Amino acid sequence: MNLALLAMASQLVVIDPGHGGTNAGAKGPGLHEKEVTLAIATRVAERLAKANITVELTRTDDRTMTLRQRVAAANARKADLFISIHANASPTRTQRGYETFVLSARGVDVDGRALRTDTQEARPGIDPDIALVLDDVERGAAQWESADLAARMQRSLKEQRGAEGDRGVRQDAHHVLLGATMPAVLVEVGFLDHPIEGKELALPETQDQLAAAIASAQPVGGRGPMGAGGGESGFQMFVGWYCPVSISV
Numbered sequence: 001m002n003l004a005l006l007a008m009a010s011q012l013v014v015i016d017p018g019h020g021g022t023n024a025g026a027k028g029p030g031l032h033e034k035e036v037t038l039a040i041a042t043r044v045a046e047r048l049a050k051a052n053i054t055v056e057l058t059r060t061d062d063r064t065m066t067l068r069q070r071v072a073a074a075n076a077r078k079a080d081l082f083i084s085i086h087a088n089a090s091p092t093r094t095q096r097g098y099e100t101f102v103l104s105a106r107g108v109d110v111d112g113r114a115l116r117t118d119t120q121e122a123r124p125g126i127d128p129d130i131a132l133v134l135d136d137v138e139r140g141a142a143q144w145e146s147a148d149l150a151a152r153m154q155r156s157l158k159e160q161r162g163a164e165g166d167r168g169v170r171q172d173a174h175h176v177l178l179g180a181t182m183p184a185v186l187v188e189v190g191f192l193d194h195p196i197e198g199k200e201l202a203l204p205e206t207q208d209q210l211a212a213a214i215a216s217a218q219p220v221g222g223r224g225p226m227g228a229g230g231g232e233s234g235f236q237m238f239v240g241w242y243c244p245v246s247i248s249v
């Protein structure tokens with residue numbers, strides 16, 4: 001097996017269907033966000049599995065989990081990538097479109113450290129103070145990669161769903177991906193309470209379209225220590241989990 005194939009085989013993507021259980025999320029026509037996110041996440045997982053990427057879902061049934069628990073599970077599994085899938089709602093029910101959030105700097109500084117302390121996840125044999133610095137370095141790199149992934153995700157959604165729904169890549173304090181040590185993004189696929197978009201999101205064909213967009217945003221091809229350059233965003237100084245093998249999903 002050559003190095004590129006080895007890199008591919010070892011890549012683990014954690015897909016997080018937002019909400020679940022008592023936390024139903026936004027309400028759409030005849031269904032809730034928790035059902036839409038699970039339907040899309042399941043489709044993303046199927047597509048990635050076909051491309052020989054190892055995928056795990058944070059939930060495969062209707063259960064209540066906090067975002068912190070979801071990220072902690074991804075950290076514990078040493079995931080290479082974390083993608084949380086959500087659907088939106090707006091007070092006026094007039095908003096529509098898709099957007100992608102990246103890990104925020106505030107999340108890195110405050111919640112990342114808090115999570116590490118909460119879960120007693122020590123680095124064996126390393127001075128605790130130095131371990132904290134290493135945590136920050138890792139998260140800094142992950143944050144750049146998250147921004148890169150978010151840009152790809154948004155482009156991919158635009159190809160599938162049309163430019164008019166493009167709300168852009170965002171960062172804000174309400175969408176921190178608490179303590180993620182891997183590149184992590186949160187995708188809001190559309191507005192469930194919009195009279196037209198909400199109905200679309202309930203359709204299997206739209207869910208499949210969104211899954212195709214999310215799956216094809218996986219950063220593969222031409223990056224990292226084994227590949228020639230070719231990244232689009234200028235973040236090439238960060239190498240690691242990028243895999244130089246092209247796939248189609």
Ligand SMILES: [Zn+2]
Pocket residue numbers: 018019025026033086087
């Ligand atoms: Zn949500």
